[in-house]
Amino acid sequence: MRKKLNLLFGLVLIISMIVLTGCGGSGKSGEKNPYEGKWVAVSAQMMGMSVSIDEVFGGDFEFEVKNGGKVSFSAGDTTGNGKWSVEDDQFILSIEGEEMVGIIGKDIISFDNMLEMGVKVIFAKDGTDAMDPALYLTEEENAVIGEWAAESVEELLGDGPQTSMEGVDNINDALRLDFKSDRNVTVIYKGEEIGTFPWSVALGYCSIESENPSLIVMINDDDTLKVDYSDDDDYYTFHCVKSDSE
Structure with a gap:
């Protein structure tokens, strides 16, 4: 009689272990779903x-x-x-x-x-x-990422590109753009930081979400940028190159 009870107890224990293992999936109860x-x-x-x-x-x-x-x-x-x-x-x-x-x-x-x-x-x-x-980032966006500086500037009714500009000692400081991978760009004009704005790229143009100043950026075939900059007082066209370009 005792042997039969021991055998029955053993079978119940084995069945219980199988059921518990099956309920746990991988054998670990309470495991968090990977998508949660x-x-x-x-x-x-x-x-x-x-x-x-x-x-x-x-x-x-x-x-x-x-x-x-x-x-x-x-x-x-x-x-x-x-x-x-x-x-x-x-x-x-x-x-x-x-x-x-x-x-x-x-x-x-x-x-x-x-x-x-x-x-x-x-x-x-x-x-x-x-x-x-x-x-x-797309290939076109990756090409824009980095720091850019003005190499020359044109006035609306000027005589063409100039390498000097009133208000700055170095033409590079006239306009600087720092495009970040988080799709924000910091704009520095005449040595002063104007702000940080969202940017996006489409069809050869880089759109900067700023109304004042307004910045219209065209990506040139020679890997330079043409930037039309305007605010309440100024309107200039800058030709910018990457700071690390040769």
């Missing part, structure tokens, strides 16, 4: 050109993946909730009544048509190396 956490939009493209997340969505765009297939999101001033799931290595996100299919990469999820807006948006897992905006 905050995902932040780090890149947006429309018609093959990079566009500002801020400009498209009115601010930052992020969503938080939660347990139980739930998700919360914020896009600019808009917030809400939705659902998520993973099927066949694809991330299914449903928000605002729209279902979107994302391609899963290393710490990124890429949606080709976010919210039916025709915009490709890449989200990176918060706190990972994938958050680095430099990873998503």
Whole structure:
């Protein structure tokens, strides 16, 4: 009788271990789903050109993946909730009544048509190396990154390019542009910092989001920049070269 009870107890113990192992998936109970956490939009493209997340969505765009297939999101001033799931290595996100299919990469999820807006948006897992905006720059954008300085200047009704300018001892100090990989540019005019503004590149032009001063930047074939600068008092055209160019 005792042998039968011992045998029965042993079978129950074995079955219990199998059940517990099966419930834990990998054998570790309470293991966090790898998709749970905050995902932040780090890149947006429309018609093959990079566009500002801020400009498209009115601010930052992020969503938080939660347990139980739930998700919360914020896009600019808009917030809400939705659902998520993973099927066949694809991330299914449903928000605002729209279902979107994302391609899963290393710490990124890429949606080709976010919210039916025709915009490709890449989200990176918060706190990972994938958050680095430099990873998503186009070849044209990478060519602009760096410090630029005026080499010559032209007045609106002047006699052509000049290598000197009233108010500065060195023509390089007349206009300096420092383009950063986070898509912001610091503008220095006549030795004084004017401000830092968002920038983007499209069709050979670099758009700087500043009304006063206004800066219209054309990327030349010889890897120089033509910058039309205007404010309440001045209007100049600068020819700029990269500070590290030979």
